[in-house]
Structure formats: structure tokens, C-alpha cells
Amino acid sequence: MSLKVCHLSELTPGEGLRIESVSPPIAVFLTEEGTVHAIDDTCTHQDASLAAGWVEDCKVECPLHESSFCLLTGEVDQPPAKQKVRVHTVEVRGDDVLVELSQEAPNLPPGVSVS
Amino acid sequence: MIIDSLDAPLPGSSLLPTPGGDVYTDPETFRLEQQNIFETMWNCVLRVDSLASAGQWKRVTVGREELIVVRTRKAGIQAYYNVCRHRGMRVCTTDEGKSRTLKCGYHAWTYALEGELVAAPNLTSMPDVDRQEYGLKPVHVREWLGYVWVCLADEPPSFEETVLGEVRTRFGEVQSIDNYGIENLKLGESKTYEVEANWKLIIENFMECYHCATIHPELTEVIPEFADGLASQRKNGEIHGASFGSDIEGFTVDGSSGVAELPAIAPGQERKYYAITVKPQMFINTVPDHVIIHRMFPQSESKTIVVCDWLFLPEVVEQDMDISKSVELFHRVNQQDFEACELTQPSMSSKAYTRGGALVPSEHHIEEFHQWWHETMGYRQQPAATDSPVKASADAVIAEQ
Numbered sequence: 001m002s003l004k005v006c007h008l009s010e011l012t013p014g015e016g017l018r019i020e021s022v023s024p025p026i027a028v029f030l031t032e033e034g035t036v037h038a039i040d041d042t043c044t045h046q047d048a049s050l051a052a053g054w055v056e057d058c059k060v061e062c063p064l065h066e067s068s069f070c071l072l073t074g075e076v077d078q079p080p081a082k083q084k085v086r087v088h089t090v091e092v093r094g095d096d097v098l099v100e101l102s103q104e105a106p107n108l109p110p111g112v113s114v115s
Numbered sequence: 116m117i118i119d120s121l122d123a124p125l126p127g128s129s130l131l132p133t134p135g136g137d138v139y140t141d142p143e144t145f146r147l148e149q150q151n152i153f154e155t156m157w158n159c160v161l162r163v164d165s166l167a168s169a170g171q172w173k174r175v176t177v178g179r180e181e182l183i184v185v186r187t188r189k190a191g192i193q194a195y196y197n198v199c200r201h202r203g204m205r206v207c208t209t210d211e212g213k214s215r216t217l218k219c220g221y222h223a224w225t226y227a228l229e230g231e232l233v234a235a236p237n238l239t240s241m242p243d244v245d246r247q248e249y250g251l252k253p254v255h256v257r258e259w260l261g262y263v264w265v266c267l268a269d270e271p272p273s274f275e276e277t278v279l280g281e282v283r284t285r286f287g288e289v290q291s292i293d294n295y296g297i298e299n300l301k302l303g304e305s306k307t308y309e310v311e312a313n314w315k316l317i318i319e320n321f322m323e324c325y326h327c328a329t330i331h332p333e334l335t336e337v338i339p340e341f342a343d344g345l346a347s348q349r350k351n352g353e354i355h356g357a358s359f360g361s362d363i364e365g366f367t368v369d370g371s372s373g374v375a376e377l378p379a380i381a382p383g384q385e386r387k388y389y390a391i392t393v394k395p396q397m398f399i400n401t402v403p404d405h406v407i408i409h410r411m412f413p414q415s416e417s418k419t420i421v422v423c424d425w426l427f428l429p430e431v432v433e434q435d436m437d438i439s440k441s442v443e444l445f446h447r448v449n450q451q452d453f454e455a456c457e458l459t460q461p462s463m464s465s466k467a468y469t470r471g472g473a474l475v476p477s478e479h480h481i482e483e484f485h486q487w488w489h490e491t492m493g494y495r496q497q498p499a500a501t502d503s504p505v506k507a508s509a510d511a512v513i514a515e516q
Contacts (some may be wrong), residue, residue: 018239022171025239052233054215063216063234064223092210096338 002091002098009095011036016051016060019099023115024106026088027051029071031058037071038088038099044107045081047069083107129213130473131482139313139463144492145416146179148314151492152395154267157278159397159410161263162302162424166192170228173211176412177267182254183217184263185206192258194265195251199224200232206251217251228252244354260297260399261426262408278393285352285391295401300426301305301433304442308421308449312456313463314396314413315488317421320452321390321398321409322348323478330451333444337363337370338388344477347390352483353470358394366402367440368447373404374438376429394487402444404428404440407445417460423449512514 005019011030018041019026027050029039035058041096043062050069053060059068059077067081074084086102106114138144157458160175161184170184170429174197181197183206195268199206199219206219206226216233217226225234231250238244255266257274264278271461286292310317320326324346335341347357358368365373367386376385380403389401398409405427412420425442462468488494 042239047237048234049239061215063225063238064218 001068002089002100004096005099006097007095008036008092008097011097014055016041017057018049018051018054019037022099022101024108024112025049026099026101027060028099029055029060031071033058036090036097038090038091038097039069039074040085040088040106040108042085042106042108042112043067043069043081044076044083044085044109045079046109050085059094059103076091121500129476131479133319133471133474133481134485134488135471136463136465136468139315139460140416142416145313145413147492148413149178152488153413155491156268156272156395157257157264157266157274158395159260159262159264159393159408160184160194160423163192163258163261163263164302166263168213168402170213170215171211172207172214172217174207174209175265176414177265180267181205183251183470184256184265184266185217185228190229190254192263193228193230194256194263195226195230196252196254198252200249200251201235218253252470260408261300262410280354282391282393282399285354286389291381292399292401294384295377295406296379297399297406297408299429300377300406300431301431302424303427303432303438304425305359306423306442306446306449308423310419310421310453310456311417312453312460313416314411314419314421315484316456316459316463317393317411317419317453318392318484319481320456322392322481322484324344325475325477326452326455331448333368334448336360337366337444344475346477347388348392348480350483352480354391356383356389359386359388365404365441366444368443369440371440373402373441374436375428375485376403377405392484394484404431421449421453442512 006017006028009029011017013030014032016027016029019028021025025041026038029037045067046064048062048064050060050062052063059073060071061068062063066078066079068077071086075089076084084107086104088102089100091098158177161173166186169186169188172183175182175184182194183197184192184194186192197205197207201222201224204219205219206217208220223236227233230253232246255271257264282292324341325344327341337359338357340357345356349355351492363370365371367373385403391399393399396411400407405425408424408426410422414420427438
């Protein structure tokens with residue numbers, strides 16, 4: 001089931017938007033190339049919002065430490081994070097960004113749990 | 116007392132007194148200068164083009180404070196105290212770098228280039244933390260002449276009045292400093308001098324040319340009129356265009372021709388040297404084909420770092436034209452001046468200089484600097500306790516003007 005999470009017009013190229021209406025929160029990114037992606041917002045290493053990270057080459061670098069996550073696969077490139085984030089399916093319909101949440105179990109960092 | 120009165124030149128005499136030696140050596144005086152002068156006024160700190168792309172930052176020290184000056188993505192060049200708002204660790208720990216964010220290495224509090232707090236461990240569970248309020252503390256920033264200027268005061272003095280107005284007024288409308296197009300020039304050479312002398316000795320040296328014929332043989336060859344002891348800087352803040360000698364082709368170490376002339380200078384500026392002090396820490400020197408900028412960074416009461424930039428037309432720098440003879444002339448002047456200042460500094464604490472020295476008529480305008488210093492330091496009134504009759508005399512002269 002797809003959820004409408006935000007408007008396309010709310011997104012800034014090269015930046016992420018944290019969506020807290022779902023748990024755990026997700027991050028929606030509009031890349032400089034114009035593609036839209038959604039992944040879990042919380043870094044798998046420590047509680048940090050990936051939406052505040054640096055987006056480049058379809059990857060987002062966690063703002064706290066140097067791990068980058070692929071926006072297409074969720075895979076992490078280097079420590080300190082070791083586990084991938086979940087990737088959610090995105091559909092853009094007009095100005096609406098629709099997301100179908102992954103059914104996998106999220107890889108949340110120590111101290112963070114699903115509310 | 117008879118000796119005292121001989122030591123203290125009377126108003127109207129040839130010699131005017133200088134401040135006593137202690138103001139050049141006293142750490143408490145230096146602390147007050149940092150507080151009342153350098154942390155209050157506009158300081159010229161960096162070349163704008165040294166921060167060419169977003170994310171590039173440099174560390175600078177102004178007064179007692181360390182700052183980060185950074186080119187942001189969205190807000191041009193900004194400057195912040197280099198102090199993490201969390202527990203205070205230095206955020207930037209090297210002199211320069213390029214990064215996507217400014218991150219403290221202690222608890223990973225992470226700031227956008229634009230200053231606001233963007234990330235920290237567990238920050239999402241602290242929604243009451245205001246990202247702006249806990250952003251890096253900014254300082255005021257301006258750009259002029261291709262340089263970044265910063266002011267640490269909460270309410271800075273008007274840049275238009277205290278910097279732009281003063282420089283433009285002193286250059287005059289016809290001999291306008293704007294003619295040199297300094298903001299469009301490129302850096303041909305930069306040299307850094309660590310000078311073991313109080314910053315005021317360097318300013319006083321730069322303001323007068325009574326020393327020129329003695330310690331600047333090359334400069335006096337190029338500008339023979341400097342042998343009369345009169346500098347480009349004169350009374351009432353006026354500046355005088357000092358003429359090149361008749362057989363001199365350019366402002367170079369051997370008087371040979373320089374490089375391409377700056378295109379918009381006035382006819383009167385074509386064979387002349389102008390100099391100006393922009394208080395508290397910048398000197399501007401102009402000649403027909405280049406501009407020399409000094410920035411001073413006082414480190415202590417007896418140490419000052421001086422950075423000297425030689426600026427030329429972009430094509431001169433880009434085509435790698437030979438500027439070595441131009442650079443060598445003022446490099447020698449710098450070395451000669453700073454050696455004199457370094458040989459003066461130790462005497463400032465001598466018993467023989469307790470009451471200070473003297474200014475000859477061609478140096479009398481330095482008293483305007485001393486008067487400004489007294490006022491800015493809040494010493495307009497006679498300090499309560501003094502054992503220096505000459506200092507008292509100097510203050511009396513100032514008070515009469």
C-alpha cells in the first residue's frame with residue numbers, strides 16, 4: 001500500500017527530507033539529477049538523521065561519520081556503519097510523492113526502536 | 116625636575132613626545148588593545164579568492180578569538196567563532212580545509228557551512244534544540260578590495276564610515292583609490308613576516324619616511340623625494356603622491372620598468388606611490404602597475420605577524436609575467452622596516468625609554484595615531500596613576516588640539 005508522504009515541491013535538489021509520519025522515520029531525497037528516493041532516515045551506526053547528510057552520486061553520506069548509503073540499494077560503503085538501511089519504493093504522481101514501505105525489518109542503531 | 120622638563124618637549128617645539136615605552140611592552144595594555152581595538156573594529160583578514168569554492172575554510176585569529184572563515188553554498192562567505200556550541204571544543208583543528216560540513220571532532224556536533232546545527236548523535240530525539248540558536252556563533256563579515264573583513268563586535272561600527280569612507284576621503288575624489296580596481300587584481304606574490312615587535316611600532320614606522328634615506332636605499336633610489344623625510348602619509352590624514360625619480364621607469368628594485376599599468380588610474384597617479392594606513396591592521400600601497408597590501412595580526416605585545424600581498428592585473432599573473440623585481444623592492448623595504456622595529460622593541464622596556472622618545476616635525480602626524488590610540492583605549496582622560504611626566508605631557512598636547 002502506497003503512502004503519500006510529501007509533495008515533490010517540498011524537496012530541494014541535493015537534499016533530504018525527514019518524514020516522521022511513519023515509524024521508523026524515513027528520508028526522501030531529490031537528487032541533483034532529478035530522481036527521487038526513499039530510505040530509512042536513521043543511520044544504522046548511531047542515531048543520526050540521514051536526511052541531513054550530503055547527497056552525491058546517488059549516495060547519502062551520514063552527517064556524523066563517514067559511512068555512505070546507496071539510495072538505490074541501501075548498502076553501506078564503509079565503517080563505522082556496517083548494516084544497510086532499508087530502501088522504500090517511490091512513485092511520483094504529479095506533485096505527490098508516494099512511498100511503499102519495505103517489509104524488511106529495519107536495522108536501527110543502539111538505543112533507537114520503532115515506536 | 117630640570118632633566119624632566121628637558122626630556123619633555125614643550126608644545127610648539129620641534130619635538131613632540133611619544134608614549135612611554137611601557138605601552139609597547141605591557142601585557143595588560145596589549146590585552147586591552149585586543150579588547151578595545153581588534154575585537155571591536157573591522158579587521159581585514161583574508162583574500163576572497165583564497166576561498167574559491169563552497170566548503171573551503173580557513174582559520175584566522177582576531178584579537179583573542181579564533182574564527183572559521185568559510186565559503187558557504189548558499190550565503191557567500193561567512194565567519195564563525197571556532198567554538199563548538201555543545202562543549203566548546205575547537206571545531207576546525209587545522210589552518211585550512213575543504214569540507215561539506217563543519218564538524219566538531221569531540222561529540223560529532225555537525226554544522227552546515229551556513230552555520231546552523233544540522234546533525235548530532237540523538238539530535239532527532241531532542242526536537243526542542245533550536246538548530247539556529249545552537250548553530251556556530253557568527254561574526255560580521257564584509258568583502259571589499261577583494262578581501263574578507265570581519266568584525267567581532269555585537270554591533271559593529273559602520274563599515275561605510277570607518278573603512279570605506281576613511282580610505283576614499285583620504286585618497287580624494289580625483290586620485291580615487293577606485294581607479295586602481297583593487298578588487299579585480301590577482302595575487303602575484305604573498306610573503307609572511309614574523310616580526311618580534313609591537314604592532315604600534317610597525318604602524319608608526321609605516322607612517323613616516325624620516326628613516327627612508329637611512330634604511331631604504333633601493334626605495335629612495337626609486338623615490339628620491341623620500342630623502343626629505345616626508346612620507347606619503349601626512350598631517351590630518353592626508354596622503355601625498357610621492358613621485359618616482361626622473362630616470363626611474365617603474366616601481367622595481369632597480370628602477371627598471373614594471374608590468375602592465377592598471378588601466379583606470381588618473382594621470383596624476385601614473386608615476387607616483389601612495390600609502391595609507393587603514394586602522395587598526397591594514398596598509399595599502401599603490402603604484403601604477405601594482406598594489407601592495409599589508410595585513411597585521413598582533414600575537415602578543417612583542418610579536419606581530421605581517422602578511423604582505425603583491426597584487427597585479429589578472430593577465431600579469433595568468434601569463435606568469437616576471438614580477439620578481441617589483442616584489443623584491445617592497446620585500447626589501449619590509450625586511451628593512453621590520454628589522455628596525457625588532458631592534459626598537461627591546462628598548463621599549465629600557466629605563467632610558469621609560470618616558471618615551473620624540474617625533475621630529477616630519478613625524479608629527481604620528482601623533483594623530485597616538486591620539487586615536489588614546490581615545491580608542493579609553494585613555495582620553497589622563498590615567499589616574501602615572502609616573503611619567505612625558506606621558507602626561509603627551510596627553511596634555513592631545514587634549515589641547
